[in-house]
Amino acid sequence: MDEALLRYRWPLAALLVIAGLGLANAPLRPEVWWVSALAILVFSTPVIVGAVRWLGPRGGIGLLVALGLYALVVESVAVATGLPYGRFSYSQVLGPPLLGLAPPTVLLAWTPLILGALAMTRRAWVAVVLLVAVDLVLDPAAVLLGFWSWDEPGIYYGVPLINFFGWVLSGGIAVLALRRLPRPVPGLFARNLWLVLVFWSSVNLWSGQWLPAAVGLVMLIVLAPRYRRVP
Template identity: 40%
Template sequence: MDRTDAHESGAHESPSSHPREHGETRTAVQRRLEALVRENRFTIAVVFPVVGAIMLVASVEDLLPASLAFNPLLIFVGTAVMRSPLIVGLLPRIDRRALGCLGLLTAYTYAIETVGVRTGWPYGAFEYGIELGPMLGGEIPLALPLFFIPLVLNAFLLTLLVLERWWPSGLERTSIRLPVAVAAVVAVDLVLDPGAVAIGFWSYETGGYYGVPLSNYRGWLLSGAVAVALVDLAFDRSALLERVRTCEFVLDDLVSFVLLWGAINLLYGNWIAAAVAGLFCAGLFSTDRYDWAMVRTAFSSG
């Protein structure tokens, strides 16, 4: 075969080899990321939220230097690290459909938060007390999707596992699956908002539930419904459920959430919010991926 034939043969083989090479590269990267998360589960899911809670409370109490108190970079990095098990766990299920739906959810997140800050609808009049990283237009955090969307994903994934265990027929029925997931999203905010108000992340003009007005939860019903519908549309449910079953760390971000905001609510006497965090803890234990033996092993290895 002469040089021309060899060149033509190579040109013919190249296009078909590119997708395979891309797939092999993606698989190798995925395995490395999973190994990294597994090797550092205790640090990510326990150490980071505990240290985060201590630093946030110390910031409120003026126990930290000004350069460290509510430091936006530390808040962003800490949040990103705690989100990493969820992100790495779901990466194999991210395709074009998922990217499209999550892109729409990202746009919605920015839009509804902007409307909320400017008009007070649908959450009630509120404002940010500190800058959570760069602020778009000086109004809302640039990293808002990183703060909000994983909360929805955690609630949705926990819903799938709990329904599969306790109400298998409900898992297949949209009329049951979506309302339960939306209720889980609202329950997440029953924990988040009182703690965030207590440490000054944001504040409302009027309050009721530990400084949070009822209108906020009507707003979360709306946002939760939109977000859950898009997440439900984004993934093949069977493939997603199989991934959640086999990836032992995918819900570790929810563990971090319970530790961080449960601790803050306990410290500030937000007992109902702390109790709801305890319910999430019970939900995690009911999935059989977390038990006391695993907790003891994690602490001893940590």
């Protein structure tokens, strides 16, 4: 799979730009939530394969389950209490929320981001900064598409600033907890993250959300050399 991402980088990127155009012009409806679940699974597949190859079946699956449950718990607490991301709620677009809190798709959605950030750099603080930068691109698009919304919309395309401080906290805890993982982290994770950025940047671009689109473009340019260089 890693060889495929390396060999077909630009065709894959082109397909994701087209997919972003389609989603920007025809947002998903709650009754077809399985489409968004399938898309999350597709984006997560390289990470699932990479984790098993990296740590073995037991270790890889254990890592994915642990990160998925961590993300689900943090998101559920945030919906219930407003901490650490601010008080917000999920729509039905990502699937029926468990206990009215976070949908089960969260189990896979966040993991490619944190592992991709760790694969891009060996420095913990840089990985956290990169993770927050990814959210600067992802959250505005997700809010526009109706995936989730805040009770009190913020100044950044409906996203409050507390959300990004929350990502520093949750991302920082995860990065510190993952310090004992074998190094280097597979480059497959980094390549997958770059393609995720292509998709969300294109959604913002086609939707006319110029600032997050510009942030995404800058990140894609800065991280492009890492696409091939990360082993």
